[in-house]
Amino acid sequence: MTDTDTTHSHQSDSPLRDATRVANKVIENVEEVIVGQHDAIEHIVTAVLGRGHILLEDVPGVGKTMLARSVAASFDGEFKRVQFTPDLLPTDVTGVNVYNQKTQEFEFRPGPIFANVVLGDEINRAPPKTQSALLEAMEEQQVSVDGTTHPVPQPFTVIATQNTVEQNRAYDLPMAELDRFMTKLHLGYPNEAAETEMLGDVVGQHPIEELTSVATLETLSAARETVADVTVEEPIRSYATRLARYTRENAQLGVSPRGSISLLRAAQARAVLDGRSYVIPDDIQTEAPVVLPHRIRTESSEQDARALVAEALDTVYVE
Template structure:
């Protein structure tokens, strides 16, 4: 049973999380104008130990968001420009034979950083894209039978252009499923675009962006998010949503069990960012589209009818019953699970 002191410590951690997250959000928003929801989702994924896929047409600030997030945290950041001639070893590293010692020395690749920016990830071949699979799921790289752990926390922020654009490859299903959430930047409003002309015209605002949080703070906040309580009926609600995608007649591929896990972890982070130590059904609902939609494959008939995966998830949110208990205002009496 959770004691009063433990609950007080948890609330203190959440207050610290709120302050640190607020500093990071404000720093990123000095670069990304008029996109508070996108910035908040990026922070949610960071604190939930996930990976973020940013998809949209060129020129709307996808790479700028990834770079701003990396610069606002005092962590190791590496950028990988994905191109058709990029090799898997450029990402993971390579073993080089040392003639003097007679041994192989491992030269780490660009993935050995705490925040990895994958720019235009779908311009590389599927073989090169798959070099990230082990790193994103297990936080390690295996080469020549030897395993090398990646630094913690570890996050991949990847950008991609729409698959119908020239020179792109579709992301493999296994790759998409490892991204916790996908977000589209969208075009800025006229007011935000006008403001951007003033702030970006003379120099890039990234040049003036300094870290506002240390990576050790982020690691501590990740631990605090893990302690956020989620009631069993809300867990059942998350499972019911993903189960519904697997039975939907317009989907030939539904959400995986990993998607359910990602949805719950993201809901915990969202609750923590809101200053709560418990999850509401609203947290799950708000994250269902960005967490689930990119994993789903509509049938040919659905595509011909211009039915998107996002629209199907919204439809399921209206159909799956919302839990009555453990939700709105239902704070647990004895602490987190």
């Protein structure tokens, strides 16, 4: 190996090493606040690195908002929170044009969607029209107000929460909307040891008050580029396709092509988390249970969709 080869291999290594380091620093940072949710935190970080959005669903009080805030606080970007309520209007999310008496012109006042990490709290409590304002930003990375398009800041991630109680006061998220979330997570209650530790942490000053950022927006953007460059060989792409086809053949509605893309992007991020520049079947198998079920409609419950994905992972062969 010549000297130039050595230098080249070091150069090509370092973006990967940097991205892996950023991912692990963010995970450790969030764990200063959130105890006993290591897997969920890893899944959130892979979604952020894979340029995806995250939906956290569970009963109230298990730390969904705190988890989202801790992830946001780990980056030095701008964080905004929107509390979704039945009377929230689309312009409360996107912003509004206001007439300026002095200049006699309309000026755009940006809404809370214009941030690097946006927390949409209890998104299922707002009417569909308001939810769709959030959707355009998620899908198109822009917002249209009165015919003018405003790009959202980059990098841009939406973390939305919905609670599973009081369903009679909530609007179901339509399938097209669910499909725009890369990952859907159920936190569940912490185990006994984790809950006891958490109670010890929060009795005095809450640890989130002392949480500082461990990554700049530049390092996050660079890490996302590194993730996008991770190699996905043809056998891995075929495997993802076979998994999606299995769900289509065994459910009313199976995983869409957008779902397959999300799965591969999440797998690329998972590879970087493990310090690899290529995807292996394990990456797909780790991410599939949180990336695929919410895109599937079965005869009955979402529980069945999760079971179907587990069945697909057991049944579909890996080359």
